[in-house]
Every structure is written in C-alpha cells, then in structure tokens.
Amino acid sequence: MEAFFKPVTDAIEPLLNPDGDEPDEAQPTTAGAPSTRGATGKKEDPKKAPAKAPPAAKGAKGQPAAEAALAQYESNLPTTSSGIENVVICVDHRFETLPIESLNVFRKSPVVARDLNLHLHMQRLATVDHKADLHNNRGINKD
Amino acid sequence: MFTSPVLPETFHKTQRDLEASSKPLKILSEYFSIDYMKENLPSQSAFLSIQMSEDRLFMYIAYVQISKERKFTYYVSRESLSPDSKDKISGMVTRLAATKVSMQKTPITIAEDLTALEKQSEIEI
Numbered sequence: 546m547e548a549f550f551k552p553v554t555d556a557i558e559p560l561l562n563p564d565g566d567e568p569d570e571a572q573p574t575t576a577g578a579p580s581t582r583g584a585t586g587k588k589e590d591p592k593k594a595p596a597k598a599p600p601a602a603k604g605a606k607g608q609p610a611a612e613a614a615l616a617q618y619e620s621n622l623p624t625t626s627s628g629i630e631n632v633v634i635c636v637d638h639r640f641e642t643l644p645i646e647s648l649n650v651f652r653k654s655p656v657v658a659r660d661l662n663l664h665l666h667m668q669r670l671a672t673v674d675h676k677a678d679l680h681n682n683r684g685i686n687k688d
Numbered sequence: 689m690f691t692s693p694v695l696p697e698t699f700h701k702t703q704r705d706l707e708a709s710s711k712p713l714k715i716l717s718e719y720f721s722i723d724y725m726k727e728n729l730p731s732q733s734a735f736l737s738i739q740m741s742e743d744r745l746f747m748y749i750a751y752v753q754i755s756k757e758r759k760f761t762y763y764v765s766r767e768s769l770s771p772d773s774k775d776k777i778s779g780m781v782t783r784l785a786a787t788k789v790s791m792q793k794t795p796i797t798i799a800e801d802l803t804a805l806e807k808q809s810e811i812e813i
Contacts, residue, residue: 548773548776549773549776549780552765553738556749556751557736557751560734560751560763561734624732627755628732628755629732630733632734632736633736634736634737635735636737637738637739639740639744639781640738642788643780643781645738654734663725663735663737664718664719664720665715667725667728667729668715670730675730676728677727677729677730
C-alpha cells in the first residue's frame with residue numbers, strides 16, 4: 546500500500562512534516578515524566594500545565610506574558626512539525642476499505658479522520674456551528 | 689426521476705414538496721463556495737482527497753493544509769496508474785474484503801478461536 550500511495554505520501558510529507566524525522570520522538574520517555582509536543586512545537590510537560598493560567602503581566606511587558614499564559618490553554622495534542630492537529634481523508638470509494646490512516650506519512654498526526662467529501666465535512670462543521678475564527682488556539686479577545 | 693409532462697401537476701408538486709422537505713437531499717446537494725470554506729475550515733487541519741478516474745487510469749490527489757495563522761498550502765496532482773499497480777491495489781482490496789468476510793463468518797466459541805483467527809488474518813494480509 547505504501548508503494549501504491551508513494552506519489553501521495555512523497556508530495557505531502559514535506560508539507561505535513563517539514564522537519565522530517567525527529568530523533569527524540571523515537572527515544573523512550575522516562576516513566577512518570579512523559580514529554581509532549583505542544584501546538585507551538587515546543588516541548589511541554591503536561592504535569593506542569595496548571596489548571597488555571599496565571600494572571601497576565603501589566604504594562605508593556607504584558608504581551609509576551611499574555612502569550613505565555615495563553616499557551617497553557619492550548620491543546621496538548623502532539624502535532625506534526627507543521628503544526629497540523631488533524632487530518633481528514635476523503636478517499637475514493639474504491640479505496641475505502643484500505644487502511645490509509647496507517648500510511649507512514651500520518652505517523653505524527655494525532656487525529657486522522659475520514660469523511661465522504663469536503664462539502665459534507667463542511668456541512669457537519671456548519672451543523673455544530675463551528676466558527677474558525679472562534680475555535681482556534683488563540684483564546685478569546687477582550688472587549 | 690420520471691418527469692413526463694403528461695403527468696398531472698399534482699404529481700410534480702408532490703415531488704417538489706418532497707424534495708424541498710428532504711433534509712438528506714439538501715445536505716447532499718448543498719455546496720459551499722471556496723471563499724466560505726477558506727473562511728470556515730478549522731485551523732491546524734489538513735484535508736487529503738484521493739479520487740480515481742472512472743476508467744481507473746488516473747488518480748487525482750488534492751491536499752490542503754491550514755496553519756494556525758490561517759495560511760493555506762495546496763497540492764494538486766494527477767498520477768497515472770500502471771496496470772501492475774492497479775492489479776496490486778485491486779488484489780489488496782479483494783484480499784481485505786475476503787478476510788473481513790472470513791472473520792465475520794468464522795464461528796468463535798472460545799477466546800482461542802478469536803486469537804487464532806486474528807493470527808491467520810494477519811498472515812493472509
């Protein structure tokens with residue numbers, strides 16, 4: 546299957562995983578302190594993430610502090626090196642029985658899903674009232 | 689759909705009313721504009737579409753990924769399929785279907801039966 550879909554995987558590999566293989570991914574993590582990779586690509590320790598973010602610093606230095614505080618609320622899902630959290634595969638019905646999710650190119654994607662086509666997927670998102678400008682990892686703007 | 693003009697108007701009215709009230713039909717026939725999709729597809733997501741041509745000679749590949757900063761990256765391609773690769777993938781699909789049927793039909797009475805069946809299926813695949 547890898548050989549058949551090689552044109553596909555060769556094309557999307559540099560887009561999905563631009564940094565290539567990361568050696569630390571293969572290394573076993575120490576027990577009790579599993580490290581994860583956050584949406585920002587920086588290493589994060591889930592144990593260190595507080596349930597409540599600290600208050601943002603005031604004044605001119607507030608912006609970096611606010612960003613740091615916001616990072617606590619970001620998803621802990623390990624993302625690909627391009628920062629992609631989920632991949633949706635819309636595949637021809639003649640391939641639908643094949644386990645395309647198991648292709649090596651998706652090895653770092655935390656969520657791989659399927660749908661019939663992009664319009665139907667958009668319809669599902671519209672049904673649950675998804676708003677891309679609200680459902681992001683950038684938090685909610687103050688009034 | 690049978691749309692002969694000699695049919696009474698009530699027939700067409702019933703048909704139209706049925707189509708207008710059908711939610712599945714509305715979902716299936718609704719298309720979103722590219723602008724709407726660019727605005728509303730979730731960030732940090734990617735979409736891969738793989739489609740074969742009707743004559744099975746080509747495979748169309750479309751890929752889009754949306755970064756956290758809402759930057760869109762596209763890849764669109766058409767790959768021609770060699771008879772060998774077509775045969776190989778058809779064989780794989782058939783084998784998987786046969787394995788699925790085999791797993792569904794094989795009677796399982798004890799846990800060891802399931803383990804043996806799983807092992808056998810793995811070997812076949």
